[in-house]
Amino acid sequence: MTGHPMERRMDAFDIAILMPFARGSAAPFATPFGEVSCEPWGTGGRAAVVLGPAPDPRAAPWAARALGATRLVVAGAGAALNRLLRPCDWVLPDDYVDQTRGLPTTYFAERGLGYVQQTPPFCPEMREALAGIPESRTSRVFERGTYVSLPSPRTETPAEAGWWRRLGGDVAGWGVLPAVTLAHELELCVAPVCYLTREAAGEDETWLAPSDADTLLAALLATLPVERHCHCGETMAGARARGLINADWWQRMTP
Amino acid sequence: MTRICIIGGTAAYDLDLEAFATLARTMDMETPYGRAEYRGLVTPNGAQVLFTSRHGRSRLERSAAFVNHRATLWAARKLGAEAVLSWNGCGAIDRLLAVGDMLVPSDLIDQTSARVYSYRTPPGERPSPAWRAAGDALPGTPPPVFWESGRRALIAAARAQGHNVHAWGTYAATEGPRLESPAEIRMLADAGAAVVGMTLSPEVWLAQELGLNYASLCFVTNWATGLAGQYGNQRTFGTEVGVACLKVLMAAVEEIG
Numbered sequence: 001m002t003g004h005p006m007e008r009r010m011d012a013f014d015i016a017i018l019m020p021f022a023r024g025s026a027a028p029f030a031t032p033f034g035e036v037s038c039e040p041w042g043t044g045g046r047a048a049v050v051l052g053p054a055p056d057p058r059a060a061p062w063a064a065r066a067l068g069a070t071r072l073v074v075a076g077a078g079a080a081l082n083r084l085l086r087p088c089d090w091v092l093p094d095d096y097v098d099q100t101r102g103l104p105t106t107y108f109a110e111r112g113l114g115y116v117q118q119t120p121p122f123c124p125e126m127r128e129a130l131a132g133i134p135e136s137r138t139s140r141v142f143e144r145g146t147y148v149s150l151p152s153p154r155t156e157t158p159a160e161a162g163w164w165r166r167l168g169g170d171v172a173g174w175g176v177l178p179a180v181t182l183a184h185e186l187e188l189c190v191a192p193v194c195y196l197t198r199e200a201a202g203e204d205e206t207w208l209a210p211s212d213a214d215t216l217l218a219a220l221l222a223t224l225p226v227e228r229h230c231h232c233g234e235t236m237a238g239a240r241a242r243g244l245i246n247a248d249w250w251q252r253m254t255p
Numbered sequence: 256m257t258r259i260c261i262i263g264g265t266a267a268y269d270l271d272l273e274a275f276a277t278l279a280r281t282m283d284m285e286t287p288y289g290r291a292e293y294r295g296l297v298t299p300n301g302a303q304v305l306f307t308s309r310h311g312r313s314r315l316e317r318s319a320a321f322v323n324h325r326a327t328l329w330a331a332r333k334l335g336a337e338a339v340l341s342w343n344g345c346g347a348i349d350r351l352l353a354v355g356d357m358l359v360p361s362d363l364i365d366q367t368s369a370r371v372y373s374y375r376t377p378p379g380e381r382p383s384p385a386w387r388a389a390g391d392a393l394p395g396t397p398p399p400v401f402w403e404s405g406r407r408a409l410i411a412a413a414r415a416q417g418h419n420v421h422a423w424g425t426y427a428a429t430e431g432p433r434l435e436s437p438a439e440i441r442m443l444a445d446a447g448a449a450v451v452g453m454t455l456s457p458e459v460w461l462a463q464e465l466g467l468n469y470a471s472l473c474f475v476t477n478w479a480t481g482l483a484g485q486y487g488n489q490r491t492f493g494t495e496v497g498v499a500c501l502k503v504l505m506a507a508v509e510e511i512g
Contacts, residue, residue: 095436095437095438096436096438096439097436097438097439097442098368098430098436098439100368101368101369102368102369103368103369104369105320105368105369105430105431105432105433106318106320106431106432106433108318108432109321110317110321111316111317111318111321112310112311112314112315112316112317112318113318113432114318114431114432114433115318115431115432115433115434116432116433116434117434117480118433118434118435118436118437118480119437119480119481121436121437121438146438166445167438167441167442167445168438168441168442169438181433184433185433
């Protein structure tokens with residue numbers, strides 16, 4: 001990472017946000033799983049980094065950890081499965097159903113590790129802070145919901161949307177999984193936030209904008225304490241205690 | 256006599272095999288799909304059995320998603336096996352189950368997402384949808400998914416040894432290695448799954464592709480995500496699981512004859 005534009009900020013970032021697109025002023029950051037676009041962001045003495053997507057979902061959570069972040073927000077655009085929701089709403093999911101196919105699901109390939117509990121599925125402290133996203137006449141904030149990840153880059157069929165609705169799904173979208181479950185392995189606090197751009201099986205009516213990262217980070221940093229008071233940082237404590245991994249295990253990964 | 260292969264799951268790597276059978280010899284083998292490790296066993300009644308530990312020889316070396324099922328089963332076939340009996344640890348979804356129960360699955364819901372499901376995928380490559388486009392469909396999987404004679408033998412052996420064994424139930428296979436979310440378990444419950452684990456797919460499909468009969472014994476090691484609060488937080492993953500399962504499987508081998 002020598003000479004990297006992010007280098008001087010290393011260990012300064014305490015929060016990372018993963019957006020579904022790269023922002024114009026971002027610089028590439030190398031990880032063992034490919035490059036990720038990164039852009040520093042700061043206010044009031046707190047520093048965050050805005051990450052863009054990468055083909056390998058392991059890249060962005062790893063970059064967050066490497067850049068010093070202990071917390072990761074995964075922001076995604078989604079479709080409303082629940083008929084109480086509508087485009088322009090924000091949803092803070094509290095549970096998920098993973099319908100992705102063929103993506104890496106762990107950093108512990110070929111090993112007997114990674115049996116990570118998903119209770120609670122997301123960091124309660126971060127979810128509480130994200131609830132401070134400002135509502136408006138067009139945007140409401142829903143603090144609960146089950147997120148269904150789409151199997152592939154295509155949109156859902158009407159039949160799939162109906163099935164997932166019957167399963168209890170509230171929103172469907174891309175990008176949140178497997179990023180959040182990979183972040184658990186890295187002992188990051190992680191929470192998703194979903195901006196609804198369309199009805200399920202419908203056309204986009206609005207879009208998640210690059211500037212929405214600013215809105216989300218401002219809301220987070222207004223209330224999120226500097227110190228973590230949750231258990232997210234202990235996910236791999238058992239494996240460490242048994243000597244199966246050491247403190248810097250994640251730094252020596254290969255794809 | 257049917258030549259049986261036993262694939263040991265939870266705690267198989269902890270077992271002293273000589274306490275169960277006479278050790279014949281090591282039968283490790285290089286296959287086109289990688290290395291397979293086998294021990295030859297002879298039961299007290301003289302039946303010859305192949306044995307392998309699914310997750311590794313000395314400890315939990317590989318999670319279910321990284322088990323080389325193709326090498327294991329290909330070697331079993333090459334070594335003369337005609338049928339496979341396996342055991343696995345699973346989480347209970349059906350509220351009538353209890354930790355420590357056994358269940359011999361009668362059906363399967365496959366929710367894995369990134370496994371190698373067929374011998375038609377070349378060694379070292381991930382699955383490709385190309386075979387579908389070519390109209391080269393895999394052989395059908397006619398019901399039942401599991402080998403009925405093997406199932407009956409496992410049920411009879413478990414009952415004879417005093418276990419609380421359930422003769423029917425659907426096993427849901429998930430990708431892992433992470434555990435499931437509460438919403439995923441609710442989905443699998445709605446779909447009719449009794450237990451959840453990460454093992455039986457693609458093991459059963461690959462066995463079928465090689466013409467091997469396949470049946471499995473599920474040992475309920477814990478409650479599935481979100482249910483422990485209702486039914487208790489008991490968990491058992493230790494050597495006692497492997498001991499109980501191997502005893503049942505060895506008796507089932509003799510029952511099959």
